[in-house]
Amino acid sequence: MAKSEKRAVHMKGIRSRILRTAENLFLEQGYKTTTIRQIVQDSGITSGSIYNIYEDKEHLFAALIDEFLDDAAKRVGEALADKTPEQRLVAYIAMELFYVEKNPVIREMMYAAHTSPMIMESVIENHAYLAREVWDARRHTKIESLHTAILLAEGAVSSYVLCFDFSEKLDYSSIRKRVMFSILQTMGLDTRETNRLIQYMEENKDLWLDLAEQVLHHSDEADK
Known part of the structure; x- marks a missing residue:
């Protein structure tokens, strides 16, 4: 193996160790509490090496969010290869909606992601290819840009994330359905199809939570 190849493999290993360590800390204690110092201590990688790859904690977090989304x-x-593009889009969003309700640490991480313009820009790009099949099958008169539609959809998800911090306990099921209704209407679906897909979302809660668990523990699978 050439020297340059050995260095590339070495750097890949360092990057992986940094990401896996940060992932474990973020999932255990959240985004705010986790520090670069903790990542250094737990990974054994020097802060200089970390900052040589990632500009700061936000950029490191963004790299993990990209992994999760992919x-x-x-x-x-x-899991839904035999389903419609609309059902796959619902599943993708429902994974986040249901897990945000279940897990306060994930909720805090999602809040951090939704309030970072850099991460949200990446999220919009990531979501675009998944939504395009749904988008292209319909005519749109009010919203001309798919990226604009996805931005509005993410705004709806953000409102759902925020509602758990209100002092008054709300009807989260009702809000979740309204969030999905808003997203699907923004994507151009009619009311009848939208309601049918919301029912599909609610009936398959266990599947969405299971898929979300798999995503959050994908590194565990890779280690086996």
């Missing part, structure tokens, strides 16, 4: 799309594609 893995989520892959798992949805495999």
Whole structure:
């Protein structure tokens, strides 16, 4: 193996160790609490090496979010290969909606992602290919841009993430359905089809949670 190849393999190993360590810390204690110092201590990688690859904690977090999104799309594609593009889109979003309700640490991580313009820009790009089949099958008069539609959809998801921090406990099931209704209407679906897909989302809660668990523990699978 050439020297340059050995260095590339070495750097890949360092990057992987940084990401896996950060992933474990983020999932255990959330985004805010986790520090670069903790990642250094747990990974054995120096802070200089970490900053040589990632500009700061936000960029490291963004790299993990990209991994999660890619893995989520892959798992949805495999599990729902025989379903419609609309059902796959619902599944992709439902994984986040249901898990946000279940897990406060994931909720905090999603809040951090949704309030980072850099991460949200990446999320919109990532979602575009998944939504395009749904988008292209319909005519749109009010919203001309798929990226704009996805941005509005993510705004709806953000409102769902935020509602768990209100002092008053709300009807999360009702809000979740309304969030999905808003997203599907933004994508151009009519009311009848939208309601049918919301029912599909609610009936398959266990599947969405299972897929989300697989995404969040994908590194465990790779280690086996």
